[in-house]
Amino acid sequence: MLNEPFPFGTSFARIFHVSPVAMTITTLDDGRYIDANEAFAALVGVRREELVNSANPEFRLSRFLGEDPAVYDSLIRPLREEKCRLRTAGGEVRHVVVSSQIQEWHSQPYLFTLLQDITDFQQAEEALRASETRSRLVFENIPLPVFVYDRSSLRILAFNEAVVEQYGYSPEELRHMDVLDIRPVEDHEKFLRHLPTMPPDTRGFGVWRHKRKDGRIMEMDVIGFDFTLEGQAARLAVCRDVTEQQEIRRALMASEQRHRIFAETTSDVLWDADIPGDVLEFSAGLTDVFGYHLDSKVPLDWWVSRIHSEERAAVSEGFYAALAGQDVHWSAQYRFRRRDDQYAHVLDRGHIFRDADGTPRQMIGAMVDITRQVEATEAAALAAMDERRRLARDLHDAVTQSLYSLTLLAETARRHARGGDWKAADEYVERLGELTGQSMKELRLLVHELRPSLLEKEGLVGALQARLDAVERHSGIQARLTVNLDRKLPPTTQLQYYRVAEEALNNALKHAAATAVHITIQSSDDEVTMEICDNGKGFDPARTGSGGLGLVSMRERLEKMGGRFELITSPGAGTTLRVSSPRQEGYDG
Known part of the structure; x- marks a missing residue:
């Protein structure tokens, strides 16, 4: 009524x-x-x-x-x-x-x-x-909880059915409660202190914590107004549960704070590309690493225009091809122009976010300055080339000359033997033996110099671990090395396995766009097995050809040891390279 x-x-x-x-x-x-x-x-x-x-x-x-x-x-x-x-x-x-x-x-x-x-x-x-x-x-009839309470005593005067449903109290219980009873005890003082400060015409009271009968805390956005009820000051309050929204807001703030801290502390350049908007936003690392000061988002063309002209077309085409396909990852290695017009070598990787229809909406990634690594690699390559030239000179100056001398001595000894001058022939054969011994010493020295110094010092496991730490992990690849050997491997096995692993790791880094690689080395009673797995693009061995990606050199290394070579790969499924060789009995390191 x-x-x-x-x-x-x-x-x-x-x-x-x-x-x-x-x-x-x-x-x-x-x-x-x-x-x-x-x-x-x-x-x-x-x-x-x-x-x-x-x-x-x-x-x-x-x-x-x-x-x-x-x-x-x-x-x-x-x-x-x-x-x-x-x-x-x-x-x-x-x-x-x-x-x-x-x-x-x-x-x-x-x-x-x-x-x-x-x-x-x-x-x-x-x-x-x-x-x-x-x-x-x-x-x-309002679907939101509505309270009417006495402003002086705080006693609840009226409520709707939504209050019963939302708070879990029975109507009889609510009739004997006040508005402090629906709040956590620790919030009472704050509410009582705030209550007198609210003007009568206040509409929005803000977000307050309310308590259900079962003790669960709800965050309620409260609006309402004051009015006079039967001569007493009363307040009508409409409450809306915003617990989930508040949790999402706090989670978003925490996520943004973590992202901000990460962006401020990392030496890499983080970027966020809005694909429909065709704009790009960089972290503060862009200033520290490349010298650019950007206060706002920039068009994607800004980034493309600073890629070295020799690589610009290929990188741009690869970027947009990844967006046009169904890939979720994109990566490229190229030269990027700094603000001082010098070029830095960068490894750039991004993750593509698509909507339910597969349309790319966003790509988030990071640019890593690998200039020092590239320069070190190039310096090492130049050093290796110089070393090869030196070895060629040494071979020409020492071994080749020795071989030529051996040929002359052998021919002279043969002539003396045919002429019956056995004494002279014997002298030349003796000199031939001495020169042969000297040539063997020089060859051993050259072979020793060809052995990798780190492998010589640290062994296979140490050399591979150093490689993973220096190259793969620094390039952002998750690298693991698992070893289960019961004894040290012979130097020949260590050298050949290191060369095979080095070739496979180079392929994973340069061609496969892998983000994770795992090397396993283990021994059994009969053989020693090494397996290198990556999660990269994989490839079709039939289309690549038997000589592609250094496969021939890998296979030849294993065949010289009487070992086996197994390649498991297909487009989009990563690559697993498994090699094994017979165990050499009697070798204990």
């Missing part, structure tokens, strides 16, 4: 007029408006003053609802909701949910009607359809 729980004309009138839900009170016989709130007037497009007590038939509720007898007749049936279309005074069609009930006031029946505009709130349609039929006062 209209006089429960508020006397008609007091708090009910206040709620009636400020409610965002359109409401009317009409006579049963002729549909004349006894009252209508501003929400209804705004909904139908007519000023409230023109509606109340108006005899204009154009303003009748039945006219706004299309004068459908079935719809209008259903409105006088209690506990009934109807979903229908409402045509405003301006001709606009709005979708509304209408519910009415007959109430008596001063022994005179009236039709109390609520109209909820669901045109812009399709999501609310399901909630409205599933909710219980609203048959009481307006605040009980």
